[in-house]
Amino acid sequence: MTTTSSHGPAQTPADRHAAPPLTVETTGLSRAFRGRAVVRDVSLRVRPGRTYGLLGPNGAGKSTTLKMLLGLLAPSAGRVQLFGEPFSRAALRRVGASIEGPSLYGHLSARQNLRVHTLLLGLGDEHAERALEQVGLTGTGRARARSFSTGMKGRLALATALLGDPDLLVLDEPQNGLDPEGIAALRQLVSQRTSDGGSVVVSSHLLAEVAHVADDIGLIVDGRLLFQGTAEEFAPDGDLERAYFTRTSERAA
Numbered sequence: 001m002t003t004t005s006s007h008g009p010a011q012t013p014a015d016r017h018a019a020p021p022l023t024v025e026t027t028g029l030s031r032a033f034r035g036r037a038v039v040r041d042v043s044l045r046v047r048p049g050r051t052y053g054l055l056g057p058n059g060a061g062k063s064t065t066l067k068m069l070l071g072l073l074a075p076s077a078g079r080v081q082l083f084g085e086p087f088s089r090a091a092l093r094r095v096g097a098s099i100e101g102p103s104l105y106g107h108l109s110a111r112q113n114l115r116v117h118t119l120l121l122g123l124g125d126e127h128a129e130r131a132l133e134q135v136g137l138t139g140t141g142r143a144r145a146r147s148f149s150t151g152m153k154g155r156l157a158l159a160t161a162l163l164g165d166p167d168l169l170v171l172d173e174p175q176n177g178l179d180p181e182g183i184a185a186l187r188q189l190v191s192q193r194t195s196d197g198g199s200v201v202v203s204s205h206l207l208a209e210v211a212h213v214a215d216d217i218g219l220i221v222d223g224r225l226l227f228q229g230t231a232e233e234f235a236p237d238g239d240l241e242r243a244y245f246t247r248t249s250e251r252a253a
């Protein structure tokens, strides 16, 4: 929050207009599959410099929502704004994502996998090296990605998402298979991105992990956004698990 002292300059309306736009704003986002609504009227607001934890039971509609944010699925209704502008492919240059598990070139090494992406993105090799370092995969040499453990594949997917220093990082279940070192590295990466003014959206079932990283929470149940607000508003006593069960069972009652 920006504050000014009593001796400092007063904030003018122009200053207020200079506030950065929301990183993501959806309005009435909905999606049906063969007539069955799985995302209903979801209006998400992801702010710059914040981590947004998207929670909800299996099948609630989290991945479907994230895919619509990224243009991987067309909404049945509603709209998506990225960085204050209507969704466009150009805006996706500022976005890194890992959705529904890693999709890797199994016959290539970690470094080669990243270089495929840096080539496509028009980035230098140094970006691939830095991403390898950020996720702790520099020592994997020529080993092919298909021989990696689940956690190593997860690290490589994260490295791919980090290429090009995205202003928005979207991670679907990024902790899957990560060891404690991997989870610690992930936390650090997330906090680094937001302290640089970027935004992170992370969907996860691991409530303790979300409690560690999320500034804001969105709770989706049965396709509807039941709650959206700060982590403190979601769980005033800090007990995210209890708040989650209370809020989801209220819905079921």
Ligand SMILES: Nc1ncnc2c1ncn2[C@@H]1O[C@H](COP(=O)(O)OP(=O)(O)OP(=O)(O)O)[C@@H](O)[C@H]1O
Pocket: 033, 038, 056, 057, 058, 059, 060, 061, 062, 063, 064, 065
């Ligand atoms: N391509 C598809 N065709 C038909 N139904 C789909 C399709 N994709 C998702 N669904 C259905 O939409 C609903 C929401 O799925 P989604 O993957 O978004 O949930 P989720 O909250 O991400 O779940 P999980 O936590 O288990 O990953 C589910 O009932 C799922 O079966």
